[in-house]
Amino acid sequence: MTRFLFKRLLQLFITLIGISILSWIIITQAPGSPIALTMDPKVSPKIIEQMEKNYDLDKPIYQQYFLWLKKLFTGKLYSFKDGRPVLEKIGERIWNTLLLNLVATLIIFSLAIPLGVFSARRPYSFLDNLGTFGAYLGLSIPGFWLAYLVILATVKLFGYPVLGLRSFVIEGLSPPEIVLDRIWHLMLPASIMAIHGIAGLSRYTRSSMLEVIRQDYIRTAKSKGLPEEVVYYKHALRNALLPIITLFGFLIPGLIGGSIIMESVFAWPGIGRLAYQAVLARDYPVVMTILTISAVLTLIGNFIADLLYGVADPRIRYQ
């Protein structure tokens, strides 16, 4: 286990350096990067001054990289738009995004796994084929398009606002009504964000279950007279879900990508919308900090998933 841990930690460290170098190259060296703007006479001297402050343009290139890295992690990068520390702006909004993603993830897991098991119990039946087709539909539908259709339908049918964290007019509502209002505003974007994940994970669970239920120990469990429910949900599902631990790390980049579009559609004040507004305003310190932070979070998520997998399945540790 120590060797396994050491090897993974070394990989983690190398990948971390790689992420920071790539992020830095995109922002400073790529064609069209903000550095090129400093040569543009139309750009105001104030922005150029900020750019020099953020990226230490007077220093040699390798020093620029290390100084940028230091500023990134000590919160000394400032937004081009309002001059506020980038980490502060992110900190204000991160909880909204985490809440939305947490609810979406809960929806994914609580629906996808039972659906997958349901399909695996009757493979190639009508209902399973329907599920397969539904899953492809869910994987193929553009999220923002579906969101617009849903908004169109709910506003026309119920006439109730759906955008933002809560409705604008909340005076005169009792506390339980305010809570319900918040939940309504949360569930709609979270459900649409979850569709992709439900489609993917239910198919994954299904094929994983189909592999497992052909094994000898399942036949043993069945032949000793255990109820089918117990065999499927207790004996088979445990082994079928083992590889899902590794998917956990990959959830983060997908959710952040999805957050950008969904938060923009639903005017949800989170990181995704902040990122998009920053892209529109060419506020590069904010854009790159969010990009780098999400890459680092993904890496850490993968690392934890790896360790958990090593703990859950001893075969992995000894490879």
Place this chain on the structure above:
Amino acid sequence: MKGSGTISQFKLIWKYFKRNRLALGGLTIIIAIFFVAGTAPLLAPYDPGKTEVSLKLKPPSLKHFLGTDQLGRDVFSRMLYGSRISLSVGFVAVGISIFIGILVGAIAGYYGRWVDSLLMRLVDVMFCFPTFFLILTVVALLGPSIFNIMVVIGLTSWMGTARFVRAEFLSLRERDFVQAARALGVNDRRIIFRHILPNALAPVFVTATLDVATAILVEAGLSFLGFGVQPPAPSWGNILTEGRTYIFDAWWLTVFPGLAILLTVLSFNLVGEGLRDSLDPRLRGRR
């Protein structure tokens, strides 16, 4: 299985593929969309760029099958031309990503050791970035042209292919036929591209088909955020995006382009999965 020649292997794959009705349906739709894209100037009843303000925001009718947009342009004609953009973004982007993926995967898998470690760390690094956000950022930096969009999607989506190809190479390079080629003094480049690669291509076709679907969705998403193919050139993504301002008055501007995207992406996904099933001997014959 591989020894019997490429022709018979194609036949074998086709034999299993055509049993999958969903995948066959997808293939039919893809062929139809290709036909539409190729003959758009002949099929389109109107010039897709011609504005006619007196006809703005007219609902679908016999004269304008899918209605008209805010400038009085015929939506049906614009959609026909839009298929060209979606297909070319999908195919060119995937062409680039497959090329890079094969190159990186082949080199990593064939040479192994530190070359492999280095390239696989690069794959790890790329996998950590949220792809859609990375694409959005770089397209915003470079400026949203169809060329930039294709290249950026291609440059950010080769990692899956690289991992597949590497895994195939790792096992294939130990086989006797590769050892024999090496013993005969065939150079590395020839061994990689002529001897090993043809045997490692099957899973690449599967990922490529599925990646076309993803690339079309990414272009639509970029369009939605205003960084897709720019108007007045008609793409499904930007017809939808321009139409969303009028969503309560002109539903057809939102519904039809979205359906076109959905149908195309769905078809590529169905074909990709059908291909995967017919290439996997364990899944054959189940249907």
